[in-house]
Amino acid sequence: MSQEKANAEAYWKANLRLITGCLIVWALVSYGFAILLRPLLAGIPVGGTDLGFWFAQQGSILVFIGLIFFYAWKMNRLDKQFELGE
Amino acid sequence: MSQFAINVLFVGASFALYIGIAIWAKAGSTKDFYVAGGGVHPVTNGMAIGADWMSAASFISMAGLIAAGGYANSTFLMGWTGGYVLLAMLLAPYLRKFGKFTVPEFIGDRFYSKTARMVAVVCLIVASVTYVIGQMAGAGVAFSRFLEVDATTGLIIAAVVVFFYSVLGGMKGITYTQVAQYIVLIIAYTIPAVFISLELTGNPVPPLGLFSDHSASGEPLLAKLNEVVTALGFNAYTAMVDNKLNMVLFTLSLMIGTAGLPHVIMRFFTVPKVADARWSAGWALVFIGLLYLTAPAVASMARLNLVTTIYPDMAGQVENYDAAAENSIAYADRPNWIRTWEETGLITFQDKNDDGKIEFYNPAADFSDRGWAGNELQVNNDILVLANPEIANLPGWVVGLIAAGGLAAALSTAAGLLLAISSAISHDLIKGAINPRITERGELMAARISMSVAIVVATYLGANPPGFAAQVVALAFGIAAASLFPVLMMGIFSTRVNNKGAIAGMLAGLIFTLVYIFVYKGWFFIPGTNNLPDTVDHWVLGISPLSIGAVGAVINFAVAYLVSNATEEPPQEIQDLVQSVRYPKGAGGAVDH
Numbered sequence: 001m002s003q004e005k006a007n008a009e010a011y012w013k014a015n016l017r018l019i020t021g022c023l024i025v026w027a028l029v030s031y032g033f034a035i036l037l038r039p040l041l042a043g044i045p046v047g048g049t050d051l052g053f054w055f056a057q058q059g060s061i062l063v064f065i066g067l068i069f070f071y072a073w074k075m076n077r078l079d080k081q082f083e084l085g086e
Numbered sequence: 087m088s089q090f091a092i093n094v095l096f097v098g099a100s101f102a103l104y105i106g107i108a109i110w111a112k113a114g115s116t117k118d119f120y121v122a123g124g125g126v127h128p129v130t131n132g133m134a135i136g137a138d139w140m141s142a143a144s145f146i147s148m149a150g151l152i153a154a155g156g157y158a159n160s161t162f163l164m165g166w167t168g169g170y171v172l173l174a175m176l177l178a179p180y181l182r183k184f185g186k187f188t189v190p191e192f193i194g195d196r197f198y199s200k201t202a203r204m205v206a207v208v209c210l211i212v213a214s215v216t217y218v219i220g221q222m223a224g225a226g227v228a229f230s231r232f233l234e235v236d237a238t239t240g241l242i243i244a245a246v247v248v249f250f251y252s253v254l255g256g257m258k259g260i261t262y263t264q265v266a267q268y269i270v271l272i273i274a275y276t277i278p279a280v281f282i283s284l285e286l287t288g289n290p291v292p293p294l295g296l297f298s299d300h301s302a303s304g305e306p307l308l309a310k311l312n313e314v315v316t317a318l319g320f321n322a323y324t325a326m327v328d329n330k331l332n333m334v335l336f337t338l339s340l341m342i343g344t345a346g347l348p349h350v351i352m353r354f355f356t357v358p359k360v361a362d363a364r365w366s367a368g369w370a371l372v373f374i375g376l377l378y379l380t381a382p383a384v385a386s387m388a389r390l391n392l393v394t395t396i397y398p399d400m401a402g403q404v405e406n407y408d409a410a411a412e413n414s415i416a417y418a419d420r421p422n423w424i425r426t427w428e429e430t431g432l433i434t435f436q437d438k439n440d441d442g443k444i445e446f447y448n449p450a451a452d453f454s455d456r457g458w459a460g461n462e463l464q465v466n467n468d469i470l471v472l473a474n475p476e477i478a479n480l481p482g483w484v485v486g487l488i489a490a491g492g493l494a495a496a497l498s499t500a501a502g503l504l505l506a507i508s509s510a511i512s513h514d515l516i517k518g519a520i521n522p523r524i525t526e527r528g529e530l531m532a533a534r535i536s537m538s539v540a541i542v543v544a545t546y547l548g549a550n551p552p553g554f555a556a557q558v559v560a561l562a563f564g565i566a567a568a569s570l571f572p573v574l575m576m577g578i579f580s581t582r583v584n585n586k587g588a589i590a591g592m593l594a595g596l597i598f599t600l601v602y603i604f605v606y607k608g609w610f611f612i613p614g615t616n617n618l619p620d621t622v623d624h625w626v627l628g629i630s631p632l633s634i635g636a637v638g639a640v641i642n643f644a645v646a647y648l649v650s651n652a653t654e655e656p657p658q659e660i661q662d663l664v665q666s667v668r669y670p671k672g673a674g675g676a677v678d679h
Contacts (some may be wrong), residue, residue, distance in 0.1 A: 012668055021173045023420050026171045030164045038326060047297025048306020049324040056160035057152075057382040058293055061167045065371045068174045072364035075179075079361065084669045086359050 010081040018074055020068050029055055029063045089482050090117030090526035093232045096486035097493060100270050101247050101563045104263045104497075111259045113148065114532050119256030120187040121511050126261055126356040132369025134261045137268035137355045137498035139166075139370070140346075140377055141217075142224025145271060145495035150467030152385035156323035160382075161333060165340025167371060167378055172345040172571075174367030178354040180578045180667040182363035187355065189348040189506075189570065190514040196577040198660055199585040203518060205592050208511045209569045210348045214563040215544070217347075218503040222548020225496040231430055231491035232474065244497060245545040252501045253537050257356060260501045267494035272376055272492025278474040278484055279380045282387050285478060292383035300390075302402045311390050314400050317407035318393065323386065329628050337637035343563030346571030349499075349506035351473025360670035388470045391477050395421060396446045396463070411456060414443045423476035432466040508537035565605060568638025576646055581664045581671045583646050584656045591646025599638035 033041060038052025046054040079085030087095075111118040126134070144166065152159045184192055190210060224243060227239020251259040265622025276292070283295035287307055300307040312322040327333050344350070354363045394401040398412035417435060427433040431614045435444065439459035445465040447453060472492065475484040512533035517524050549560075569592045576583040576591075604610065606620040620631065629637065633662065655661075666672070 007561050008669060009256075015668075022171070026168065029338060030168055034160065034164060035330055035333050035337070044287065048299075048309035048312075049297075053160075053308075053324050054297065056157060056294070056498055057163055058379060061371075061375050061378055064167050065375055067171055068364075068368035068371055069431060071175055072361070072368055075364055076361050079670055080449050082253070084671045086360070086670050086672075 001004065007082055007083065011078060011084050014078055014082075015075065018071065018078075022071050026067060032058045034060055087482070089485060090234055092482045092486040093489045096483070096490040097233060100266075100490040102493060103266055104247060107262045107266060108255045109149040111262045113254070113256040113258045113530075116513075116526055116533065116545045118258045119530055119533050120355075120513065121352075122256075122258040122261045124356060125358055128362040128366035129369050130261070130265055130358050131353060131362070131366040132371075133373050134264040134269045135350060135366065135370035136373035136377075137264035137271065137494070138353055138502035139374060139499070140268075140271065140495055141499035142221050142228075142492065142496040144381075145275065145378065145492055146224055146227075146471055147468050149381045149384040149388065150470040152382055153389040153470055154467050156321065156386075157325060158327045158333070161337045161340065163378055163382060166344055167374060168337070168341040170367055170371045170374070172341060173350070173354075174364055176480045176575050177345060177571075177578070178363045178367050178643025179350060179360045179517060179670070180555045181351060181574070182354050182357065183360050183667045183670060185355075188509050188513050189351050189574070190510055191518070192577065193570075193573055193588070194514070196516065196660065196663065197573070197583075197585045197588040198657070199589065200519060202573075202585060202589050202592070203514060205589060205596075206531065206570065207514045207575075209565050209592070209596065211507055213347065213570075214349060214503045215547075216542045217562045218500050218507070218540075219547045221496045221500040221503070222544050225493055225500070226548055227468070228472075228492040228496065232453060232485075232492075241545055241549050244493065245483055245541055246395065248497055248501050248504070249538065249541050252504055252541075256468070256533065256537075257352075257358055257394055257505055260498075260505055261356060262428055262647060263351075263501070264498045267498040268373060270487075270494040271491040271498075272373070274487040275384075275471070276380055277487065278478060278480055279384050279387075281484075282474065282478045283383060286387050292387075293379040296383040296386060299520065307390070308386060311386055313404070313407065314390060314393050314397075317400070317454065318446070319448035319463045323389070329622070331436050332625075332628050332630055332633050335629055335636045337584075337635035339563060339567050339633050339639075341636055342567040342571045342639050344566075344568075344573065346566035347562070348510075348566075348570065351574075352506055352509070353502070384471065384474065384575055385530055388474060388477065392465065393446070395424075395477070396444050403562045408456070411447075411453075414445055416442050417444055418442065420444065422478075423473055426476065430469075432469045436462055438462050444485050482489075487586045504537055504540045507540045508533050511536040511540075561600075561603060564594060564599045564635035564638065567635030568599040568642055571648065572639050572642035576643070578664065578667060580647075580650075581661045582655065583650045584653060584660075586653045587646040587648075587650030590649040591642040591644075594645040595638040597640030598641050599634055602626075602634040602638075603631045612657045 034052055034056035041051040044051040117123055125259060148162055151162060181192055186192060190203045190206035193206040194200060225244045226237035226241045229235055230237040233240060251263050279292040283292040284290050285599050286300060287295040287298040288301050289295040289298045296307065299305065300310045303310050308324055312324060316322050357363050357366055395411055397414050399413045404410050417437060424433055439457060444463050445458045447461055449461040472488060475488055516532050517529055572595060573588045573592050581621055605617045607616060609615040622628055
């Protein structure tokens, strides 16, 4: 029982670490690159404008899609590794 | 064939398809009605979420908003997509594991409190009703423009169709119609965009065309657009925004609000497994992304097309923009699409300097040196997507497709919202509080009756939209962000937050958000009752009432945490429940007990 509990706790901690990592990237591309850090990236040209504009209108959405699939794929592996899947 | 006949054909064929699906997917049990039997494939569910989520606002209004605001309105693009990251990681898989029918049901069980459940029901109904009014009004606009019937007649036709497949089929009927509606709306949205992108940049993929060179001038499209709009006194399209705090908070409010809207969360209850809930969030964002990546391209290209229609000399390489601006088209020579839209009143012209030509520029700018006496052309943002095929001279069937697509976007979202409302009434209110002993058949009947009543109310409000219709969207997102999202997240990620904390947090977040909105927008949106003018100088720290939901959410979290820590721990069985939703193992289908 306690071993099962320790296993479950380790799974949950791994999930929380994964979520934290993903949400850092999520915030960095949208609130970071696209808004707050845009002036710093103004020197990097992309199609007639700058990198921050690209992140605001296109890049962030592509990163979001990638993040969700990455998370789903990682979690399915964690489910199997900890034998907590369905 | 006349344009009218083509439009009727396209809209009629799409409606016949939805009704056919409804008959095929009739709901036989409450499980069918609330969660489509719990057996929806994640890709199918992703597509249905896409249609559910993309409303008349996304389809009709968003590109117009971006065209008008440029970079500053990127908030809508990021906000309405970024919420899915939160849903996929913080809510959807755990709520699917919990395995019940409605959002208030989770809140009621997790916080072992009927009061919490009822607060959630009220938040859900207010957020969903305000949202559904906009959909019905949007459907009315599409009908009156394309089918030449008055908006009320159009609305009644739409209501009968929605009634048919949602009352008969519930979630099951809605899911499969939404898949069909997604296909209709995405084709309708992308085809004109592909042609316009080809014409302007030579690139058939609109998101790539956005960052390509403009064929006629050889400059990058966005650089060209900046030159053209600044020559007319507008802000540069890609200009930086000074009030970054407000931009961050507005985007955050839209993201948290998206993740907290019950009609979207409910869709995750329909898949067979926890892993499927994660995948369907990803697929949903792929399908949503197809439109959201096209929208900014449509926005910038339509804005450029609009300006160069009025000032033909600005289209190619331009040495002197002042000279190009002098040579605008004569009102008598205006293209046909301007004439058509003038009939709806969404484009208006007034020749202020009596020179017979159209002068279109930023009304706040002073161009008296050019002999201009004021902006003469008013163009409503909402027509941009609908007029796109006509601006690009596309064949009549594309216009018919746009009509069917706009209606698909409005009706699919309306059906999802109506289902969220009716399940809150029949499952949470009637079965959960008033008559817990109601039979399955009785509950199914109650769900159908409440759905019917909701449709009648929504149709009435859509035909007679209250004056505040445009502002209530802020309210819907504010409520979802400030009240529902934080308690759902704490219910999963904390074992310590208890009933008192959750209720105090929800009420604190909700009341704070409502008061901030009402102070600037008028109490209950009654004009003239606002305490402060709704301008940036009067906003606290420059935070607009539209952005306040994110602050309300922070208050909700803080109050719930403090109150919970000051009061007793939740009982052991609740802590066990929280533990159980964290692990996929042992999840069955969504059940009702």
